[in-house]
Amino acid sequence: MISSGAWTLFHANALCLTRRLRPVARTNPLLLFLVVLTPAPLIAGLAWAGWRGAAILVASSDGASTAVILAAGVVFAIPGFNVQHVSSLDRSLNAQIRAAPLSRLELFLSTVGIPFTICCFVLTILSLALFVPLVYAAGATPYAAVQLALFEASIFYAAGAAGEVLKRVARRQLAAVLALPPLILAWVGGGLVAGGGAWPGIVRPLGHAVLNTGTEPVLQLTSGLLLLLFASVGAWISLPALLGIPEQQTFSHAGLWFRVPGSGFGAVLSVGLKRMGRTASVRRHILFVTFVAGTLSCLTSRLLPGVAQVALGGVVLLSAVSVAIVPLATYGANRDSNWLWRSAPVSFATYVLGMVGAGFCAGILAVVVPAMVATLPILWIGGLFELGTIAVIVVVTVLLATGVGFLVPCSLENTSEQVLSYAAFGASLVGFFAAGPWVAPRLVVLGFPESLVEVGLALVVAGLVITVASLSEYERRNK
């Protein structure tokens, strides 16, 4: 049961968020319309995709069952890690409230825990919309969908615990690594209980249950999953409850070498970049995502060559999405430095165009280069995607993040705002990548070269971002 202190604080935060969004919705009726209408078609689309994919997956080999569950795990692990790793207990509340008599657990639950759990719940519903038709088509028992939901929640919380461990280790709280052995033991133990062995643990029997490709005892599998879930939630919640709020111990020298240029825009951008460079969570986040994307790409190509193409696409997109939180959450280079943007002698046109240009450049530098380096071995082996296509996907992703950052400016450390911005970003990505494959072939048929169509689509997104940024900035300045 959630204590009243945690609930009171969460409620106040949620109230603030709702009120912050009210003017955005009022001045952007189209956005409001989309927000209201998006969930139903999204769930319907997922169910349709699950139904369509069911026949192929059910008819495929045994290897697909493991790959499907692993992919579902990765899809839950990355947001779980991101949300927890970037959130900050100590900066999302003011000093007066933090000095109030709230336990560590209450502080954690109110600022991070409840939004984190809501995020997990929403993702699980979306996942079930995709997988329930699959389970039905495969003729599996209804328990399989519930077991899959338990697995996804376990992975989400375990990834959250891992994100917290990394954050604390970076702040010299080495005791946090003690949370990892129970997680590993639970993974191994859960796998052994469910009859899947230590590696890949519970994944194989769960895949059999979901795709109905083996006879798995329901009780053992459920017991193994519950063990994993309790261990994950236990590790996730015990770190902040036992170790408290980590303090920033060190001063970062990142960005010291930046010279402040003479022009107004250059000066503002330079200061923004310095601040971003010194935000340790952003730096660690990008490094971690690049590492995970590279490792997963290599592992997927070695272990699961049959589904390498799908996995590669997913990993590239996920890494781009993960890194895209930087422009997503750095409205005006950094929300904290808005005063600088406002007071600097920068014209409105320079501001908007400069931000989009900066988003483009930062996107290419921060995303394309590490993502390409990470996925290059696979490109050499398979030659599955052309570099140009990957670059377009990544640039579009980062541009969409910049646009959403203008529409729903969020602060990194506030978990509720972070989750909301992910949702808006996710909806815009789904919209674009659903419309893109429909539009592109029709333009190619008309005689436009394919590469030109791709660049054209990216430019359309850039145009939309400029429009959104212009409107948002105009509205802000005339408020």
Add this chain to the structure above:
Amino acid sequence: MSGLRISGATKRYGDKTVVSGLSLTVEPGMVASLVGPNGCGKTTTLRLIAGLATLDGGSISVSGYDTVDFPLGAKRNLGFVPDTPSGFEQLTVREYLELYRNLYRQPHARYKERAGILLEAFGLLEHAEDSLGVLSHGIRRKIATTAALSLDVPAILIDEPTVGLDPEGVVVLRRLVRHIGAAGSAVLLATQDLAFAEHVCDHLFLIHDGRLVADGSPACLRERYGASSIEETFLEVTGMERRIDDFERRLDSFSR
């Protein structure tokens, strides 16, 4: 054991020691202030007491509760006014006060009565339904002060009490702090406003480079250092007198 007790408190940020072996006691009914130049560790000391920063050495207790061993007990007995009010911009003044009261689980009627009196005294009744985000820094300081000083707690911390306040607000705050002290609470301020400290406080702690360099009542300190005001005492104790004299000699550079 009641009041605020600090014993050998030490706080480091990286290689820099901000508070070094600081020991002091604020008894119930005493209004005291930490006084010192910028960066001397006043705010950090208040943050240590309020549980916003962790001690690297020593101990602190609030109303007998050790802030490390019994942080909730200590916090429950402590109201804190930070130097920069921030956050919760979309809540109205009333909602913020209600949130703060809820977190301390204070009786509704008594807190509401006290907060109403303070809002009226600070001239804030007309802003009661305004969002915090649209209010000026000074008004937000008054609201933070109202929130903390309406609590029925035995210890109060106020960081830079007069910053951002208009003269009327300063008068209200001065009388309020004296009254709260006389009623038995231990009040610790951290301020650079020496005139305010001299008028309000029973005891001053002069801090320099994170260490306690002198303490006593304002009259006692003036007498000890043969100074006519606390400002003079402060300059002498911190060794800043020579720097000020030097500065005055070089003021010609600013002539047009």
